[in-house]
Amino acid sequence: MNPLPLTATLRLQFHREFTFDQAIPLVPYFRKLGISHIYASPLLASTPGSMHGYDTIDCHRIDPDRGGIEGLRRLVARLRQEGMGLILDIVPNHMGVGPDNGWWMDVLRLGQRSAYAQHFDIDWRPADVSLHHKVLLPFLGAPLGDVIHSGELTLGFDAASHHAVLHYSDQRFPLSPESEKTLLEEAGHDNGRPVDADFPNSAAGEAVLDRLKTLLDHHTKAGRARLRTLLDAQHYRLAWWRVAGDLINWRRFFDVTSLVALRMDQRVVFDDAHRLVFDLYREGLIDGLRVDHVDGLARPAEYCTRLRARLDTLRRERPESLQEQAPFFVEKILQRNEILPLEWPVTGTTGYDFLEQVDLLLHHPKGETPITELWSAFGPADFEEVEQTARHEKLDTSFVGEFETLVALLAKEFPQERDLTPHALGAALRAVLTAFPVYRSYFADGGDSGADFRAIDRARLAAQHMLPAYQHNILDQICQYLADARIDTAERQDILERFEHLTAPLTAKAGEDTAFYRYARLLSRNDVGCSPDRFAASVLQFHTSNKERLATHPQALLTTATHDHKRGEDGRARLMVLSEPEAEWPHTARHWLAHTESLLEKTSHGPSPVPADAYFIFQTLISSWPLEKSEMAAYPERLEAYLTKALREAGERTGWSTPDEAYEEACLTFAKACVGGEFSEELTTYINRLENSAALNSLSQTLLRMTSPGVPDLYQGREGWDFSLVDPDNRRPVDYAKLSQDLEKGEGFAESCHHWKTGRAKQALIETVLGLRLRQPNLFEAGRYLPVAVTGPLSEHVIAFERESPEGAYLVIAPRLTMALSPNNDLSTVHSGWAETHLAVEGEWESLLHQYTSTKGEAFSLAYLDRAVPIDVLFKK
Structure with missing residues (x-):
């Protein structure tokens, strides 16, 4: 079958309990639902047992738990039979640390001599002199001295590498070649003889191990001293996990010490980490990419440009029918008034911005004042206050080491005669970080856009209110330094990268991972990509956002549910009703x-x-x-x-x-x-x-996701109702047997609303509209977006727009602020206002969801929605 154009994606979470082979029988169901491309979670080899795949340990293999390369080939072959494609989620920012990551273990064993020493973002000369040329490993459950005394650190041999290793719980730490040689000689081993997989079980090996246990016996003072000397000789320093925020000298993913950042700005690292990904693309096993956490990269614009260039070059080597330009999406959270940098050659974001857009539309602005007054009795009414408090806490705990290093580097850049003490610099920098309005700027990436300057200036103005007047000059100097591209030095580049590597995780950890759980004014506004300080937005703002996306990124993903959401899309829709x-x-x-x-x-x-x-x-x-x-x-x-x-x-x-x-x-x-x-x-x-009104909200956001400019993304199983909570609850197994049965029955949308709790109504709406997109892809990809004026008594409860192209035109009608419509148990509404509510459209229209055709030449009245479910898609006859 000819490949389908990109019209709708379905996110699948692959892991050991849902493999490629388990997905293969579901492909016909996905195709019938109207999906053009599967959008797969990370598939490169990850930490054994990983249920998410974001902890890659080998960039050159497909994960065996998920089915390996042959399983992937079987899945893609089945997708091709249906004309479908595959988009792959990749993780360029970080890898999982641990004994299964060969690159990481090589660095621990060889230090800076390792071929992979520059693959990871390690500071080999941090402020702490004792960590020079070492990697801090804060993985111990207690201070090192206590661990040595308890005997929890033991010596053994690794069967895979044939090298001596230190064991601690289920972790393994390699010894440097020099230490291993010296230790074995002390234990009487003939160093000329090989240490292989059979060595630990041989008589000679057992004898050596016995002597080593004696030499390193934690019960004796000499044994403990010898172990301490052995540890001091390594290219790493073991430490208590609680010191990570203070001392760690390698960049993590946020503050997660099991994930180490990669130096993706280094060309050799880029090539090494993407080798298999490019092979998969060349072979035709994947058709596009989703780039995880693009703001974690030192130079996102450079990365995206390089990635686009490689994909475009490889297009010519793909199978002849698969040489369309590859879409690739970036996971980026856009803050209020922030846009995706237009110079990035990407297809768009993964859709958090649309989640925010539709979420705001479906909240009633009249609810903001009374609900804010309610919440203010329990906590700060201002979300910004909650978030800034959390940022201070994170700077004092999770990111204290990164912050102090940045202050020390800035202090070296300012002449002493300016009387800028490290303490004063730290106070001003803390204020900037606390007030920074977006996840990050892009100065280190050569960015000189107005957005970056505006972000710095907004942070400066907000920070002034946190500082005494005499520190404003220091604040100004810091902000000027960060924004001044004329200072073209390696020192400034280092400071910029560290600054931008701090603002992004600080914003995430203090915001969505802390303040979102403290600030509970209305929890439907607390989700990834949302700004809880905003309560509602107008229909005009919704239309404006849609037109902007069509103009800049017409194939960006649109989502209302992800593997990272705080609560299910239909749970949010139920909470939206509380605003009314x-x-x-x-x-x-x-x-x-x-x-x-x-x-x-x-x-x-x-x-x-x-x-x-x-x-x-x-x-x-x-x-x-x-x-x-x-x-x-x-x-x-x-x-x-x-x-x-x-x-x-x-x-x-x-x-x-x-x-x-x-x-x-x-x-x-x-x-x-x-x-x-x-x-x-x-x-x-x-x-x-609430539930009937909530169901209408759910159907409305579903319809808007599928008809707005962009590519609708469906998170696994969310064609049925989704009242899940944050992960791992939102990653529970999907009942595809039930979903398949419901689809096969073929019950129409209007009929299924009579028993909407089964979920078929939502599935039927998705099936109907995605089928339409498959039949007329150009209309939805490039067709004009025309807001439709609504007049009459129910005008504030309806949003309407046209999608129009030479292929035809469609009219979308969706409800909002639904409780006032008093929907019945079959979701129909009885309201005299429908007859007097009109749309400013011309021509004759026929409904896809109801048995209705408008009369040409007459004003388009919504009278036909009285005693019906007030949602529709109509085509122009």
Whole structure:
């Protein structure tokens, strides 16, 4: 079959429990649903047992847990039979550390002599002189001295490498060749004899090992001293995990010490890390790429340009029918008013910006003031205050080492006669980092766009309010230095890279991984790519964003659910209803909170959840409450795992490093009482009030994702309802048997709305619209986007637009602010205002979802949606 154009992607999470061969039988289902390309999670070899693949340990192999290269070939062959393609998620920013990463182990064994010493972003001459030419390994569960005394560090031989290694729990640390030679000689081993896989089990090997145990016996002072001397001689320094933020001298992915950053700006590293990826593309096994965490790279523009050039060169070597330009998408979170740099030769982002766009559209602006007043009784009303507090905390913990190094480097750049002390520089720099408005600038990448200068200037102006007046001059000098391209020195380049490598993880860790769990004004606004300080946006703003995307990145991905989302797209849609006056959420929440004391008296005699956490739990229950009774059995366990994670991520009354189990248990007991006690009746009654409106919200965001400029992305299984919580809950197995059966039955959209809780209504809408996109791809890729004016009593509850090209035209009608429409249990609405609400369109239109054809020449009235589900796609006759 001829290859399909890129019209819709389906994200699949491959791992040991969902392999290529398990996906192959599902390909016909995906094709019938209207998918053109599978969008696969990372497939290169990752840490054994990894369920996500973002911890690559070998860039030159397809992961055997997922099916290996032959399994991938079988999957792609089946995709080709249906005309479908494959887009691969790649991870250029980092790799997983550990004994299975050959590059990493080689660096630990040989230090700077290793062929891979420059592959990783390691500072071989940090401020701490004791770490010069060494790699800090903060993987110990206790201080090194305690570990030595406990005997937890033992010596053995690695069967794969045939070298001596230090064992600590399930970790292995190689010895330098010199140390290994000296140690074996001390133990009486003839160094001329080989140490192979059989050595540890041979008589000679056992004798050597016995002598080594004696030499390194932790029970004796001499043994401990000899082990300490051995450790000091290595190209690494073992340390307690708690010192990582202070001392680590290699860049991590955010603050995750199991992931080490790559020097992707080095051409040799780029070539080595992408060798297999380019082979897969050349062979025709993949058709495009998704680049993970592009802001983690030192020079994203350079990387994207280099990647595009290589892909374009390799196109000519691909099978003849597969020589269209490869799409590639970058995972980048765009902050408010930020745009994707136009000089990057990419197809677009992975779609978080669309999630934010549609999310804002479906919130009622009238809810902002009363809900903000409600939340302000429990926590700061201003999200910026919460986020900045979290940034300060992260600078004092996770990133203290990176911050202090940056301050020290800046101090060297400013002459002493300016009286700029390291302390003063640190205070000003901290203010800049705390106020920085976007994930990062791109000065280190040669960026000189207005966006970078505006970001620095906005940070400077905001930082002024955090500093006394006498420090404003220092602040100005730092910002000027960062933005002044005339200072063309290696020192400034190093400072810029370190600055930009700090702002991005600081923003992420303080924002989406901390403040998002503290600031609970309305949790539907707390998701990846969202700005919780914004509450709602107008229809005009939605149209404007769509037109901008069509003009700049017409094939960017559009998503409302990902493997990283905080809560499922339909859970968010349910919470959106709380913004509407008709939901009476502030009154309901206050009533519930006023009665929590009696609920707590029945469940606990220890600590109690603070009101802010109780309020957070109520919203969590509303967003994730299962539709089907059959799902309730597993719900308490899912809820417990989520709340434990949420409380620890918030880090206010408990945390990952110092958990307060008594407080956690109090919150979990409270949540369980809400689920299984008397209160559950009141909770379910309230959710029942919301659920029809929430379902309309879900269908609306689904339709808008599939018809707006861009390529709709469907996260695995989200053609059915999605009330999941953050990972790992959102990565649970998908019931494809049920989904396939529902698709085969072929029930239409309008009919399936009569029993919408089964999920078929959402699936039918997706099937209908994606089928349309497959039949007329050019219309949706390049067709004009025309906002349609809506007039009449229900105008604020409708968004409408046309997609038009020489192939034809389609009219999209989607509802918003749905509770005021009072949808029935079949999602139909009865409202006299429909007859008086009109669209400013001309011509004759025929509905794809309802039995309706408009009359040519008459004003387009929405009267036909009275007593019907108020959502539609119509084509122009």
